[in-house]
Amino acid sequence: MPPPNNSRKAIAPNLIELPAKLENLPLFMTFVCDQARQFDFTDKRTLEIELVLEEALVNVIEYAYPTERPGRLILHLEGKADGKLHLEIRDKGVLFNPLERAAPDLEAELMERPIGGLGIFLMKELTDGISWHRKDDENCLSIIFEPRHVK
Amino acid sequence: MPPPNNSRKAIAPNLIELPAKLENLPLFMTFVCDQARQFDFTDKRTLEIELVLEEALVNVIEYAYPTERPGRLILHLEGKADGKLHLEIRDKGVLFNPLERAAPDLEAELMERPIGGLGIFLMKELTDGISWHRKDDENCLSIIFEPRHVK
Amino acid sequence: MEIKELKRENDLLTATLSGRMDAITAAEFTSQLENWITQELKSFTIDCGQLDYISSAGLRAILMAAKKVRSLDGKLQLAALQESVQTVFEISGFDKIIPIFANLDDAAS
Amino acid sequence: MEIKELKRENDLLTATLSGRMDAITAAEFTSQLENWITQELKSFTIDCGQLDYISSAGLRAILMAAKKVRSLDGKLQLAALQESVQTVFEISGFDKIIPIFANLDDAAS
Ligand SMILES: Nc1ncnc2c1ncn2[C@@H]1O[C@H](COP(=O)(O)OP(=O)(O)O)[C@@H](O)[C@H]1O
Numbered sequence: 001m002p003p004p005n006n007s008r009k010a011i012a013p014n015l016i017e018l019p020a021k022l023e024n025l026p027l028f029m030t031f032v033c034d035q036a037r038q039f040d041f042t043d044k045r046t047l048e049i050e051l052v053l054e055e056a057l058v059n060v061i062e063y064a065y066p067t068e069r070p071g072r073l074i075l076h077l078e079g080k081a082d083g084k085l086h087l088e089i090r091d092k093g094v095l096f097n098p099l100e101r102a103a104p105d106l107e108a109e110l111m112e113r114p115i116g117g118l119g120i121f122l123m124k125e126l127t128d129g130i131s132w133h134r135k136d137d138e139n140c141l142s143i144i145f146e147p148r149h150v151k
Numbered sequence: 152m153p154p155p156n157n158s159r160k161a162i163a164p165n166l167i168e169l170p171a172k173l174e175n176l177p178l179f180m181t182f183v184c185d186q187a188r189q190f191d192f193t194d195k196r197t198l199e200i201e202l203v204l205e206e207a208l209v210n211v212i213e214y215a216y217p218t219e220r221p222g223r224l225i226l227h228l229e230g231k232a233d234g235k236l237h238l239e240i241r242d243k244g245v246l247f248n249p250l251e252r253a254a255p256d257l258e259a260e261l262m263e264r265p266i267g268g269l270g271i272f273l274m275k276e277l278t279d280g281i282s283w284h285r286k287d288d289e290n291c292l293s294i295i296f297e298p299r300h301v302k
Numbered sequence: 303m304e305i306k307e308l309k310r311e312n313d314l315l316t317a318t319l320s321g322r323m324d325a326i327t328a329a330e331f332t333s334q335l336e337n338w339i340t341q342e343l344k345s346f347t348i349d350c351g352q353l354d355y356i357s358s359a360g361l362r363a364i365l366m367a368a369k370k371v372r373s374l375d376g377k378l379q380l381a382a383l384q385e386s387v388q389t390v391f392e393i394s395g396f397d398k399i400i401p402i403f404a405n406l407d408d409a410a411s
Numbered sequence: 412m413e414i415k416e417l418k419r420e421n422d423l424l425t426a427t428l429s430g431r432m433d434a435i436t437a438a439e440f441t442s443q444l445e446n447w448i449t450q451e452l453k454s455f456t457i458d459c460g461q462l463d464y465i466s467s468a469g470l471r472a473i474l475m476a477a478k479k480v481r482s483l484d485g486k487l488q489l490a491a492l493q494e495s496v497q498t499v500f501e502i503s504g505f506d507k508i509i510p511i512f513a514n515l516d517d518a519a520s
């Protein structure tokens with residue numbers, strides 16, 4: 001039996017580049033979710049993709065450009081023939097590797113839990129692959145989603 | 152008196168690149184309209200921008216890639232400090248200069264009016280500047296919108 | 303885009319067209335019209351008061367409809383166009399080939 | 412996101428939270444809670460049955476609220492979380508610090 005032909009599902013690299021401001025968050029989100037839906041991800045997985053994306057984008061918007069006017073935010077999205085979705089988020093902001101942040105203490109009492117510090121942790125937990133590198137003065141965060149998240 | 156300072160309104164070149172399919176039309180439209188609204192265009196002018204944009208995109212989607220699977224469609228948007236919005240639409244499809252199309256005969260009787268052929272005409276009528284060139288195997292359609300259209 | 307039938311009298315139908323008539327939605331109008339024609343209707347008055355947007359794909363559907371009903375000895379009339387839709391009609395010269403009225407009452411008289 | 416007050420009994424308020432609690436909307440919850448606290452309310456039960464989405468900005472607002480009301484000797488309880496929201500709470504360990512009930516009745520008893 002020949003292997004199932006998923007190649008018609010593959011989508012070429014898609015790109016959106018906009019200033020890193022909160023006003024543009026919905027547009028970035030729609031860009032990815034529309035494509036994810038065309039790529040046959042379940043509603044549940046699409047919600048998780050949305051969550052990871054929001055965390056990644058909001059961090060660039062809030063922290064990557066501390067002094068200047070809103071800098072650039074570039075988002076690449078590529079659907080592979082094997083059903084995986086590859087996302088790359090790039091900014092020219094301060095060097096920051098999110099994967100080096102320590103995980104939050106999930107056992108702490110209510111009053112001991114610090115405010116914040118959950119975004120990066122959620123990103124790590126809900127993706128099927130995440131890596132970071134710095135290249136040409138850019139932070140590049142690469143993320144892989146499988147149609148169904150296996151923990 | 153110093154000239155009015157509109158520079159805070161300028162928006163850097165923004166970019167979206169997606170396959171040229173009708174499914175992606177709403178995303179391209181939202182991309183431009185969101186930015187136009189941030190750029191303080193009136194609702195009336197935003198509707199006209201929307202119309203011009205739909206005509207330009209639909210032509211690429213319907214005609215630029217007659218044989219292959221959906222090709223690429225690239226849209227650049229730049230808000231200038233003088234309040235003008237610059238749009239560039241690029242595709243790698245068949246060479247086609249829309250500005251060479253003859254205008255439709257607006258005086259013809261109902262039964263003599265041909266079906267179609269109004270899209271390019273509307274684009275020309277509603278823009279404040281439109282030019283086309285072919286470069287590196289790409290059709291580049293450049294469009295300028297002023298906040299208020301002067302005929 | 304939404305099409306709502308208001309009333310039928312003999313072979314005359316009155317309806318409203320609302321929302322956006324664009325490259326994605328215009329075909330709905332064409333197939334609705336074909337459907338009506340199979341029901342022996344041949345004259346149509348359409349209230350466009352809630353039609354917010356029309357592109358050349360919409361104009362194409364309107365022109366096809368107008369030609370079709372003319373060939374059946376019927377007619378297609380529009381009423382209550384919003385300013386931006388009216389502008390698109392005027393630029394395209396459609397105000398000279400499609401009867402346009404201020405409201406449904408004017409269209410009926 | 413929408414916040415709707417259902418009822419008040421002494422210093423206990425019951426409300427529903429619906430829609431999306433994200434980086435853009437979460438601040439509405441924080442300011443609504445501050446507003447309630449100035450009205451002498453200090454215990455809150457929130458029905459999240461129609462809450463479709465929560466991100467870390469939402470969790471942040473919930474945690475700030477829970478700490479605030481604890482410091483007033485009140486409490487914050489949630490009810491009827493959707494599966495995807497429940498998952499986010501569990502991953503974050505919030506199910507161990509915020510009381511979560513199947514529905515409003517369970518929360519009341
Ligand atoms: N792009 C970035 N550049 C610099 N610092 C960052 C960036 N993204 C995140 N951080 C830092 O990492 C911390 C943890 O981020 P995160 O886990 O998303 O939670 P939160 O933003 O709610 O604190 C942030 O508080 C911030 O100090």
Ligand SMILES: Nc1ncnc2c1ncn2[C@@H]1O[C@H](COP(=O)(O)OP(=O)(O)O)[C@@H](O)[C@H]1O
Nearest residue numbers: 210211214215245247267268269270271272358
């Ligand atoms: N990108 C393109 N490549 C090739 N031909 C095109 C392209 N865009 C438009 N055309 C041709 O120009 C004609 C006129 O286009 P237009 O004015 O938009 O009206 P319509 O598409 O409704 O016919 C089309 O019918 C098509 O033959």
